[in-house]
Amino acid sequence: MREINIHPILQFSHGKELKFTFDGKTMKAYEGETVAMALYRSGIDIFSESPKLHRPRGMFCAIGKCSSCMMRVNGIPNVRTCILPVREEMVVEKHEGFGKLPDYIEKFAEPFEINKEVAIIGSGPAGLSAAITFKEFGIKALIIEENPQLGGQLIKQTHKFFGSEKEKAGTRGFEIARDLIKNIENSSIDYITNSTAFAIDENKIGVFRNNQYMKIYTKYLLIATGAAEKMIPFPGNDIPGVFGAGAAQTLMNVFGIKPGRSVLMIGAGNVGLIVSYQLLQAGIEVKAVVEAMPTIGGYFVHAAKLRRFGVPILTSTTIKEVRGNLRVEKAITISIDKKFKEIPGTEIEWNVDTVCLSTGLIPSVNLLAQAGCKLKYVTSLGGFVPVRNKDFQTTNKNIFVAGDVTGIEEASTAILEGHIAALAILEKMGLKxxxxxxxxxxxxxxLRGSPFSKKIIEGLKEVECE
Known part of the structure; x- marks a missing residue:
């Protein structure tokens, strides 16, 4: 029902068929698929209910950064099913109301301990690039990744990158990810997936993996945790069928699943424009792209592709409301003036079953804050970001950063940042x-030479220290 059967770029194949239960009903899944993806493929929209009003809730980010897909799995509550691989005979239950505690709690085992000279949290373009750099100098870093597979957001990017040939220009994002991952898997680099780093205490990292706690001791830590999609407030923003644009990419480009039949995209930056075009490639109708600013924020080339397909891009327009009972049924947009005030009488009603939000990303700085690294709010970089020097060393001298956690930019930038941070750590280790x-x-x-990077460069001046 929601399968993408034909795609101009991607080819999808399924692993071994698995069976699991959802609220007592037997469901089908494929090996390598997450619980949330298997349920959504089967037509399940509602994953939980709000505690008091019992409003239906569905998937939103699909990368484990929010709580929208939390369910009870094998008796354990609050499991992020969007990053949990399906296992044979798994028992999944929808949260209702306040949920319930486990029937029993097993005795906690002593944490498994690992010693590593260098650890990397996050396996997106920055983390993978850093790990490969360490390998080239004979250092085996440990990659810690909370998702089921390496690659971060690169694995779902089907568009070709800009820039120089040296920085992967003309190559599709998922192809860059494939090459980086292949380099990792064919080497002696250690990595653990489905592993959530939840605490940093001096030289120790607390990690939860396969229902077991791990304690990782490391001399140097590189945090490359990326970013999370930003939710904006409007009536109905919690109705199933309201997705982050990145979640739509995950559904389509990783698992071959259509997010919906008819989509309204909110936001005309590069992500909104690119994902809208990818929706069209997957055979999904895009009713319109709406943008609150008076001009389109993304590159002209991306907007031109949509216009060739007849997709309207409405500037000075915002989302007013989403309506629906168990799933999105309608979306209401409204024009706004120069002061971003709504203009009465300009509402447009869209008959859609899906609304995608591309309204910005927020750097995932939680672990940095916990570790005591100094943060500063910089609007042009996406929010709170770590103060650091040109080596990407934070105010905690043994913690380095790279990628979108330092400020929202391109994947090609993240690759270089990971490389630089690794070289800086190697220099501290005594290598030339x-x-x-x-x-x-x-x-x-x-790489930051384009006019689009002007605000980024100004923002970086606020957080770079000596």
Whole structure:
């Protein structure tokens, strides 16, 4: 029902068929699929209910950054099913009201301990790039990734990257991810997936994996946790069928599942424009793209593709309300003036079953805050970001950062940042990497040479220290 059967770029294949139960009903899944994806593929929209008003809730981010897909799995409550792989005979139950505690609690085992000179939290473009750099200098870093597979957001990017050939220009995001992952898997680099880093205490990292606690001791830590999609307030924003644009990408480009039949996209930055085009490629109708600003925020080339398909892009327009009972049924947009005030009488009603939000990303700085790293709010970088020097060293001298956690930019930028941060750590370890590091910093500055990077550069001046 929701399968993507034909795609101009991607080919989808299924693993071994598995069986599990959802609220007592037998469901089908495929090996390698997460619980949330298997349920959504089967037509299940509602994953939980709000505690007091019992409003239906569905998936939103699909990368484990929110609570929308939490369910009870094998008796354990509040499990993020969007990043939990299906297992044979798994028992999944929808949360209703306040839910219930487990029937019993097993005795906690002593944490499993690992010692590593370098650990990397996050396996997106920054984390993978750093791990490969460490490998090239004979250092085996440990990658800690909470999702089922390596690659971060790169694995779902089907568009071709801009920039220089050296920085992967002309290559599709998922192809870049495939090459990076292949490099990792064919080497001696250690990595653990489905592993959530939840605490940092001096040289220790607390990790939860397969219902077991791990304690990882490390001398140097690189945090490359990326970013989360931003939710905006409007009536009906919790109705199933309201997705982050990245969740739509995960459904389509990773698992071959259609998010819906007819979509309204909120936000005309690069992500909103790119995902809208990818929706069209998957055979999904895009009714319109609406943008609150008076001009389109993304590149002209992305907007031009949509216009060739007849998709209207409405500027100075915002989402007013989403309506629906168990699923999105209608969306109401309204024009706004120069002061962002609604203009009465300009409402448009859209008959859609899906609304995608592309209204910005927020750097995932939770672990950095917990570790005591100094943060600063910079609007142009996406929110709170770590204060650091040009080596990406934070105010906690043994913690380095790279990628979108340092500020929202392109994947090509994240790859270079991961490389630079790794070279800086290697330099602190006594290896001669300074010359290569300086050259890489120069390449990063050149990559930020477009007019679109002007605000980014100004923002970086606020958080870079000596």
């Amino acid at each position: 990497t300074k010359k290569l590091k300086i050259e890489s910093i120069k390449n990063l500055n050149n």
